[in-house]
Amino acid sequence: MQEEKEPSAAEISENLEPQLGGSLENFDFSPSGPHTVHVPVMLREIMAALDPQPGQVIVDGTLGGAGHTRALAEKVGKDGLVISLDRDPGAIERAEAALKGLPVILAESNFSELQEVLDEIKVGKVDGMMLDLGLSSDQLADRERGFSFNSDGPLDLRFNINEGKPASHLVNTMKEANLADLIYEYGEERFSRRIARKICEVRRERPIRTANELAEIVRRCVPRSPHETIDRATRTFQALRIAVNGEMQALEKILREIPYCVRPGGKVAILSFHSLEDRRVKDAFREKPFYRIVNKKPILADEEEVARNPRSRSAKLRIAEIVEE
Numbered sequence: 001m002q003e004e005k006e007p008s009a010a011e012i013s014e015n016l017e018p019q020l021g022g023s024l025e026n027f028d029f030s031p032s033g034p035h036t037v038h039v040p041v042m043l044r045e046i047m048a049a050l051d052p053q054p055g056q057v058i059v060d061g062t063l064g065g066a067g068h069t070r071a072l073a074e075k076v077g078k079d080g081l082v083i084s085l086d087r088d089p090g091a092i093e094r095a096e097a098a099l100k101g102l103p104v105i106l107a108e109s110n111f112s113e114l115q116e117v118l119d120e121i122k123v124g125k126v127d128g129m130m131l132d133l134g135l136s137s138d139q140l141a142d143r144e145r146g147f148s149f150n151s152d153g154p155l156d157l158r159f160n161i162n163e164g165k166p167a168s169h170l171v172n173t174m175k176e177a178n179l180a181d182l183i184y185e186y187g188e189e190r191f192s193r194r195i196a197r198k199i200c201e202v203r204r205e206r207p208i209r210t211a212n213e214l215a216e217i218v219r220r221c222v223p224r225s226p227h228e229t230i231d232r233a234t235r236t237f238q239a240l241r242i243a244v245n246g247e248m249q250a251l252e253k254i255l256r257e258i259p260y261c262v263r264p265g266g267k268v269a270i271l272s273f274h275s276l277e278d279r280r281v282k283d284a285f286r287e288k289p290f291y292r293i294v295n296k297k298p299i300l301a302d303e304e305e306v307a308r309n310p311r312s313r314s315a316k317l318r319i320a321e322i323v324e325e
């Protein structure tokens, strides 16, 4: 099957420009306050897609550093509401003070439980919703979480350290074949068998406890490539993070349940950062009858954004409208 051709930055801005209100040009693209180091990705494009109006209710399923939440809250105004969820209690805590005075409700919850959250706060279907998948720069910078390969912090990788088991548990207890399958499936790592074998060899001597210990082991198994742009441990860490957080299960559940949470005519904007996630979103938008695809090809960050915020380089934005079945 032929791969989708990515749209150029010019095509994207041509398509979006008519939707971008003048005031959106003045967005502040820096982190949304001193509480965070995270710079929101494709803020303008997401605001154009959701086009929040005064008085509307919008869900941000992935609060993070609150960059998108803040922009949405400013648009819906005092008669509207933004309901923002995050699994990470630290993200909620950091955003609380920063969002004071804005019409925002924060909930420490998995976005896969959105229906329950809406029921609890007695809100029916909302006018729009966004997800900005994966981890935030705040989590990456936290040396105690193990998201950064070069930290000597514990190999944890959980968004919420009160849920489930840390990645070190998987790495030190899983059968070699299962570990290899996991790294292959969630990391799309060609050298998964070799990595799993080496992990098992090392752990027979001593348990693997820190992020940099694991990164070093992986780097020894993955050959250098002349065009290397990412650390050789990236795919393995991605796989473990997806597994310990049940990320694919959460994404699949919300993709099924969105029509119970967003009204017909409402828009859903999803930003993903690797092909596994993007494929799930693309397939759901195509196959499920309650979605109408707004952009056939994913929207990418333009050159200026990539230069300003390298994290945006791998981002893909897909937008759908909810239609009545």
Ligand SMILES: C[S@@+](CC[C@H](N)C(=O)[O-])C[C@H]1O[C@@H](n2cnc3c(N)ncnc32)[C@H](O)[C@@H]1O
Pocket (backbone or CB within 6 Å): 038, 039, 040, 041, 061, 062, 063, 064, 065, 066, 067, 068, 069, 085, 086, 087, 088, 091, 109, 110, 111, 112, 132, 133, 134, 135, 136, 137, 159, 250
């Ligand atoms: C990329 S960051 C969001 C950044 C945010 N949009 C901003 O501009 O600051 C992703 C956040 O989503 C959270 N997260 C990831 N999966 C989640 C899930 N299933 N439910 C709720 N929060 C989740 C992470 O803890 C992280 O804080």
